[in-house]
Amino acid sequence: MPKYIKTLIWVLLFTSALTFQVNAQSFTDINELIEKAKEYNGEEVTIQGEVIGESMKRGNYSWININDGTNAIGIWLDSDIAEEILFYGNYKCKGDTVKITGIFNRACKEHGGETDLHSSSLEIVKNGYEVKDQISPVKIIIAVILTILTLELMLILVKVIKNRRL
């Protein structure tokens, strides 16, 4: 009997590992889309990455840009869906991590030959947050010392130039 239980546990572990593997491959890297653009052209794909910059509203639709660490791509989506995004990545913010499914276009007819993705669904996988500036005290001390030194040297230079003119 314990043998059966052991086997059952192994089978469960094996299948869950497989599930993890499937999860890991449930979205495509942006770089792969570009590298195999002809293959993916017109296909429905899913990408996952950080929303960066800001949304650009164009009527009922908006442009957002997603960076997944391999590259960045423009997403054309309904403005109402874009409003769900709260954080856009920049120096002060880590943007929302979103999973987007849509049609990939190698050279979009609607958008002047752009390589883009027309989104049909958006899911916020991880909320973004504000990044706090950690100021190093060492940096402050170095900055103060160097500034004082610079001012001293400038005064000396001005004196030397004045003396030279006299």
Added chain:
Amino acid sequence: MAGLKHRQNGIEIISYYTGYIVLIVASLMTIPIITSLLFFEWNPMLDFIISDAIAFILGILMIMYGMRSKERNHDIQWKHGFVIASLSWIVLTVLCAIPYMLSGHSLSFVDACFDVMSGFTTTGLALTQDLDHISIGLNMWRHILTFIGGQGMVVLTLTFLGKEMGGAFKMYVGEGKDIELVPNVKGTARQIWKISMIYLIIGTIVLWIVGMSIGLKPVSAFLHALFIFASSWSTGGFAPNSQNIMYYHSIMFETVSMVIFILGSLNFGIHYAIWQGKRKEIVKNIEIQSFLVTSFVACMLALAGLAKLDVYPNAIAGFRRVIFNVISAHTTTGFGSIYARQFALEWGDFGILIMVVAMLIGGSACSTAGGFKGLRVGIVFKGLIMDVKKLLLPERSMNVYKYHHLKDRVLDDTVIKSSAIIIICYIVTFTTGTILGTFYGYPISASAFESASVTGNVGLSIGVTTSSMPTAMKLFYIIAMYLGRLEFLSVFALIGYFLGGVKKACQNILKH
């Protein structure tokens, strides 16, 4: 002994003027300091204060060391002018790389120097990591570098320090510029900045309005407008986000920036002549004629080649993806409206070849652009026609051949020879870069594309330029950008001066 003293004087002169150039460029760091302060970016602000102080200290020490030469009223010779121009570019590259390094967005100091040289030379290739998360202060600095690089650091210094800069013309020529808009070089430097600043105001306002109309928030639209103008006008190619010009998804934004970079690639002399009411210059000038012919041919060939491969679906796509990129390459701007790898994967060998040629030809002389320059291409082409005509005409006939560049000039063998020499220097650098690329295992077309891009100070990439590429290639690309921008002679003068010093030092040691 007299020779040694003479050399000592020379070093003092070089140190004195280089120090002033360092001071002026260092003072520009106050702009990113204020920007960081306004946007509450404390870490970048400290980075710039530290970098600024280091640059100021070095600049002051250099001036103090060289002050004796000023007291003795030593004249600046041509070699000094050339060495000052080329040395100040190296010193400033190292100093201006410090904020990059402190920001943590550069993986190594070589990468930081690569980005600064890329900015100064208006190339536009970047190794900066995580561009989408860099501070506004650092972005401001990147675009200031490319903007002042376009006009030239010596030109900037001459604008502010007329009195202190004796022998200014020799330094001005050393920076690869030779046009005289007004009779004195300091006035010319001021005119160059006047032209650039007027365009800066107009261009930024237009891009700001376009930016807001495409959905950017007002403050963000202003910053994007300022950055894209600085990059376009200086034919630089930097952009605040990793997607470059593709970030905006707008034909209007692309078109306005294209107009600006075409204007930026024109000779300052042409701008000045047109401002002075000499509108015929647009039709008569050899550089404009050369640019129109080569850019038209390049665009048509690229369109035909890509149509054959069925890469883009319609005419608008052709304009936004083909003409934009070809003109961007030809003006040596480097804004890319497609992904770097798409050149390699979709454009085919013919498309790449067209881009390589366009990048090598480049924009106008005495402009913000790089490459051989349209003037030289026009002169060599006219020289070829002149030689053919001479062969066909009777031996006794004495014809004077002319070309028009701001005024009618005689086309003689000396002009043709000097143009051809510079073109040969560019080709040698390009070929060396291509060989180096293939040595490290990159395909020949990719190596040639990237080599043309760095030699011509363009900034478009086919995917070779990454922080993981071999250090030897990074260093070669830095040198190629530097050589291309200063048009070789100043750098050769610096090398000659350095080697001459080493030789004399060795001789003295042997004598003792």
